[in-house]
Amino acid sequence: MSQPRPSAAEPTPRVVVPAGTTAGTAIREAGLPGKGADAVVVVRDAEGRLRDLSWTPDADAEVEPVAANTDDGRAVIRHSTAHVLAQAVQQQFPEAKLGIGPPVRDGFYYDFDVDRPFTPEDLQALEKRMKQIVKSAQRFSRRVFDSAEAAKQELAGEPFKLELVDVKGDSGVDTDEVMEVGGGELTIYDNLDPRSGERVWGDLCRGPHVPTTKHIPAFKLTRVAAAYWRGSEQNPQLQRIYGTAWESQEAQDAYLERLAEAERRDHRRLGVELDLFSFPDEIGSGLAVFHPKGGIIRRELENYSRRRHEEAGYEFVNTPHITKSGLFYTSGHLPYYAETMFPPLQFEGEDYYLKAMNCPMHHLIFRSRGRSYRELPLRLFEFGTVYRYEKSGVVHGLTRVRGLTMDDSHIYCTPEQAPAELRSLLRFVLDLLADYGLSDFYLELSTRGDTGKFIGEEHEWEEATETLRQAALDSGLELVPDPGGAAYYGPKISVQARDAIGRSWQMSTIQVDFNHPKRFELSYTAPDGSRQQPVVLHRALFGSIERFFGVLTEHYAGAFPAWLAPVQVVGIPIADEHVAHLEQVAKALRARGVRVEVDTSDDRMQKKIRNHTTQKVPFMLLAGAKDVEAGAVSFRFRDGGQINGVPVDRAVEVINGWIERRENSSPTAEGVRVEH
RNA sequence: GCCGCCUUAGCUCAGUCGGCCAGAGCGGCUCACUCGUAAUGAGCAGGUCAAGGGUUCGAUUCCCUUAGGCGGCUCCA
Structure with a gap:
């Protein structure tokens, strides 16, 4: 599932980072936001490479600030959130070995080798620990290994990371997915306690990251699944935890709402509800x-x-x-x-x-x-x-x-x-x-x-x-x-x-x-x-x-265009005595090949409207005493709109025309023109 | 195929820490109501608790197997 289009890149002013100062300082002095949804989380250097805000160039460097609410910015937030997850997992399950933890579309995941699979209760507990970590504002601190050997020594307890160090030479590993290694040198990101400066946790990683865990405005763990190590069926399966993270709570809520909307549209659900x-x-x-x-x-x-x-x-x-x-x-x-x-x-x-x-x-x-x-x-x-x-x-x-x-x-x-x-x-x-x-x-x-x-x-x-x-x-x-x-x-x-x-x-x-x-x-x-x-x-x-x-x-979320709809028109009488009139209208429609039913059930008229609305019937035609007398019907549409007192001939013509033109939009009072 | 979770009425879901007649809403059926734009009221029917095996005095509940579903992984001419 994807989000409805990345937001268009706003024109970003460039900032010069003087030699020997951090990018963060330069950004602050340029008056760019450090908080909120448009906070600058990393910068892009002249070569197009993303750098931490703690990056300190040797010579003056022109950089492009990257805000949290951009695709790159979100990816950095998500990647940092994956680190927080991994830290929480290793706190809770000290025996857990780390796989990889990249950002993906709309979120991130992290793979772990653990003795038993994670349960939904584990996720809750982990989310709680993560919130504490985020709150504690640990600093993400980049450290370069002197050599592959030094890295391997430090990572001796992490078999999967060791493997990544070994395959670092292969260009195929330096991908968006495997963010652990790449960029020419081996680096580790240490998480430092903001007060004591003490190292709390660390992970082999090419970065970059947000400056501190406090810069993760909103996140949520979504599900657990198994995944093969490095994507091959031949390899052992690790336990993968998926999550999402956003530049603001509002952005995350909007994302969760999109998921809910997708679920409401799920064709498997609609297939049952609409009897398809x-x-x-x-x-x-x-x-x-x-x-x-x-x-x-x-x-x-x-x-x-x-x-x-x-x-x-x-x-x-x-x-x-x-x-x-x-x-x-x-x-x-x-x-x-x-x-x-x-x-x-x-x-x-x-x-x-x-x-x-x-x-x-x-x-x-x-x-x-x-x-x-x-x-x-x-x-x-x-x-x-x-x-x-x-x-x-x-x-x-x-x-x-x-x-x-x-x-x-x-x-x-x-x-x-x-x-x-x-x-x-x-x-x-x-x-x-x-x-x-x-x-x-x-x-x-x-x-x-x-x-x-x-x-x-x-x-x-x-x-x-x-x-x-x-x-x-x-x-x-x-x-x-x-x-x-x-x-x-x-x-x-x-x-x-x-x-x-x-x-x-x-x-x-x-x-x-x-x-x-x-x-x-x-x-x-x-x-x-x-x-x-x-x-x-x-x-x-x-x-x-x-x-x-x-x-x-x-x-169409089940609301098919009228030309495809299984039932195109339902006649709804106000009372039994109006049925005959609607049957006449139905007959005229049927003669034009329109799929029409008249609802003669015992339900009240309001209930019938509800039923056929939930069944997503494009045209409902109501008729009561006024309509019968005037030789008319009243339109009711899926969106609740209505047009009353339309002469029967005209109604038939309008409906038939709409279907024959194969209009794909849902008919509405505004869209359907009943006047000649 | 692999990992995890799930399967209780047509649908959505309660419930049973192993024990009396397994519940609700919607839907269905019957009756009453005849009503002007998203749920009228009353009653009735409906379940070998997915299937098979095991443990147990006793299993819908615990264990195993199978089938089906869900979320991922892998795959997708």
Whole structure:
């Protein structure tokens, strides 16, 4: 989860730190704040390196003050808070060995090797100790080790830190995550008692830190989890404590409120509340069933996509859910992905696998007869259901499932057609996502890494990568590199969409593939009569429909646009005698294809409004004696707004128009214009 | 897959330090009420306390196994 955009960097005045004085003194003399949310916590030197306020340059140095309420400032606060946590842990559990403790997005963590896992009660006790430490205003004091040997001697009791000292030479360790070592020298930060100057605690660390623990305005421990040492399954698991820290209590409260909002939007919760889908234990983990209301949303999503694909020149195909193993050997998915495919069924002397990817089947359709260049680009599309054996610990709501339906298509084109095809493809994908209400995008370019998983020739990869990069740049969107993130058969662009509360989700992927055409011996006859190999472009727009469904549910917080809403209109009579009038209105709406119900239950009218509001029905139409007499209805919207006495014909027209235009915003009294 | 936590009525959750008929709200059903913009009232039904095994005179409660869920780690074509 991310916060809704880092605040724009304010123009920061530079400050000159005279030789021999501390940065802190210079900052104070420049009149910059030392307290509050915009307090300067560290400075950035001419090389861009963050320095402690106690840093004392040998020569006059121009520095940029870094305030608490900036991304860098928060990271420093969080990193310092991680130290406070570690100190508290070692006070409470003297046998605890230290792992690493970096800041992360919105917070920090620290890993510990302890005899038993932490309990929620431990967290409370630790938080209390941390508050005492913060209050005691210990100074963070930087000390440089004379040599690696000196460091190892002092850290003899900390096996994990020793390991970090040893691997310090490896450039790979000097990352944002491992903040213990780096920057050319080995340093330790001592925590000093402000009165006695006595060393209370210390930790191998490259820094920088806030001047004292008092400069941690707000923090909270959030959860415990296990994590592998240095991120490898081969290594022992340590106990990780996560926490968050902010430049002010208000900022922290706002963050916690964002978490609460995310929880309210959780599609798993809304799925139950709105009766959209469920995961029956009897079927198995990660296998969803869609209930009638979820089914309507899904059908609308799919139908609109079908229509757009048809308009864009796609042809629709269907393929089976199971296949002999040979096909996946030809494609190369086996043995690469054997671990994430369901184990095979054996019969008639063959291994049959549940389909984990649609592409091989589509290739067989292409190959089913001779192809001419005149047919290209040939665009095959399918809502293809695939099954993947996701490990038990990763299955998560609709976003990570074991059975999913991809809106998968494969485009077969000549190498010359590929660049233009990619450009229009990207445009198509972005336009379509926008039609569903997602409009804030950036792109990620996933390229080949140096592991052995990638097949094919270097020059082909380079060519394909360049083609993709060009298409991505042409889109004008921000492009983030993702080295090593490619599929084994080719590079990809993925479209990342930010939702209504600023979280980003990977949506569509577009891949260039020159390996499958080779492996499947795909060919077409060129104008000169020669046989040529096509390029295959793989793309999924939703990724998986299940996942897209989940993302949209959270994006709209369950209040789906009217065109997607399972129930678009509910008629609410003031009393039983007004039912007939509403039935007439419903009939007129139904004739236009609107999904409408009249609530004839025994509930009072107020209760009905409440029920349908919590069910997030976009249009409620009330009718009492006044409306019946006037041949009218009264609108009530999800936000509580209302428009009374609208003539029935006009009401039908307004609702139908709103749905047909596929308005993605929630209808309101202001947004719906009933006058002609 | 690994670590930790969790599983009590359709949903959300009390409760049982091992012992009498396991509770509430919402939801469902029945009846009364016919009401102008977010909860009318009364009554009724609903649980082998996730499943299996063990310890015990006695297990929903303690232990083990399995399944499912949650939070992370690893993974995600």
